[in-house]
Amino acid sequence: MARVLSGMRPTGKLHLGNYLGALKNWVELQKEYECFYFVADWHALTTEYENPSQIADYSLEIVIDWLAAGVDPNRATLFVQSWIKEHAELHLLFSMITPVSWLERNPTYKEIRQELKHKDLATYGFLGYPVLQAADILIYKAEYVPVGVDQLPHLELTREIARRFNHFYGECFPEPKAKLTEIPKVPGTDGRKMSKSYNNAIYLADDEKTIWEKIRTMVTDTNRKRRKDPGDPDKCPVFAFHLAFSPEDVRQEVIEGCRNASIGCVDCKKMLFEHMMRELSPVIKRRREYAGNRELVMDILAEGSRKAREIAKLTMAEVMERMGFSLQKGELEKR
Numbered sequence: 001m002a003r004v005l006s007g008m009r010p011t012g013k014l015h016l017g018n019y020l021g022a023l024k025n026w027v028e029l030q031k032e033y034e035c036f037y038f039v040a041d042w043h044a045l046t047t048e049y050e051n052p053s054q055i056a057d058y059s060l061e062i063v064i065d066w067l068a069a070g071v072d073p074n075r076a077t078l079f080v081q082s083w084i085k086e087h088a089e090l091h092l093l094f095s096m097i098t099p100v101s102w103l104e105r106n107p108t109y110k111e112i113r114q115e116l117k118h119k120d121l122a123t124y125g126f127l128g129y130p131v132l133q134a135a136d137i138l139i140y141k142a143e144y145v146p147v148g149v150d151q152l153p154h155l156e157l158t159r160e161i162a163r164r165f166n167h168f169y170g171e172c173f174p175e176p177k178a179k180l181t182e183i184p185k186v187p188g189t190d191g192r193k194m195s196k197s198y199n200n201a202i203y204l205a206d207d208e209k210t211i212w213e214k215i216r217t218m219v220t221d222t223n224r225k226r227r228k229d230p231g232d233p234d235k236c237p238v239f240a241f242h243l244a245f246s247p248e249d250v251r252q253e254v255i256e257g258c259r260n261a262s263i264g265c266v267d268c269k270k271m272l273f274e275h276m277m278r279e280l281s282p283v284i285k286r287r288r289e290y291a292g293n294r295e296l297v298m299d300i301l302a303e304g305s306r307k308a309r310e311i312a313k314l315t316m317a318e319v320m321e322r323m324g325f326s327l328q329k330g331e332l333e334k335r
Contacts, residue, residue, distance in 0.1 A: 005142035068287035
C-alpha cells in the first residue's frame, strides 16, 4: 500500500471545520493507504512558543477527536512528533542545504505574520518551519500528502528539498505527491470562518444540547429580517452546513422554502440539526468513551510512536551513510 502522511498542530480541540476539512478524509484514506497521522507539537511552538503549557493537553484532546471521528489505530499509525527525535535530526541536516530565499518566498509566511501580528513571529523557527515539515514527510518516505490547493506551495518546497538532497548525496528520498482534497469553507456561528480564536466554533467535544444552542443562534441571511421575507441560501451560513450534512432532497426543500419564505430560519435550523446529529451522534458517543479512557489513548500513541520511530531510525541511518557520517557513528558504537 502506498504511504500517506498528514499531521495537525495541537492548538485546541477540533471543530467542525477540522472535521469536514481533514478528519473525514483521513478516515477514508486509511481504507486504501498505509496512513501515518501525527500530532505536530513542535510545529505548534512556531506560534505558541511563549506559552507552550497547554500543548500536551491539546495533543491528547485532538487524538481523542481523531479516534472519535473514526480514525482506526489498527489501520493507521498515530504518533507524536516530539516523541520521534529523528524528526529534529533530519530537520537540522535539511536546514544546512535549504536556501533562505526558498523560505522567504513561502506565500503563507507573510500572510500568517500579518494575520497574527499581535505575536512576535520574527523567529528562525517560524521562518524555517517548512524545513521541519519536509523532515516530517520525508523521514517516512511518504508517497502522498493530503493537501488543499492553497497548501501546494508547501509541498513543492518539500519536493525541492528532496531533489536537492538527492542531487548532493544520491537518491534517498521520493518526491511526495499531493493527494488533493477539496477543503470546504466552513463558516462559524457568526458567519466568519470557523475558528476558536473567533469564539464561533462548534466542537466535536460539544454535546448535542450545546450544538443545538449554537445552531439555534447562528446568523442567517441578513436580508431576511422577518419570517415572510424571502432569503438566499447562498448567502446563509446555515445552508453551508446543509451542504455538508443534509441529503440532496432536504437541500432542495431548504432552497425552495428559503427563497419563497415558506419555511422560517428556525425550521431550517431544526432540519439541519436533525441531519447533522445523524452523523455526529456516533462521533460524540465515541468521544465520551475515549475521553473517559485516556490511558488507552496514550497506549495507542505509544504503540504508534514506536512503529514510527523504527521507520525513522532506518531512514536516518541511510541519510547518515549517504552524507558520510556512518564512520563516526560506527566508531562511537564500538567505543
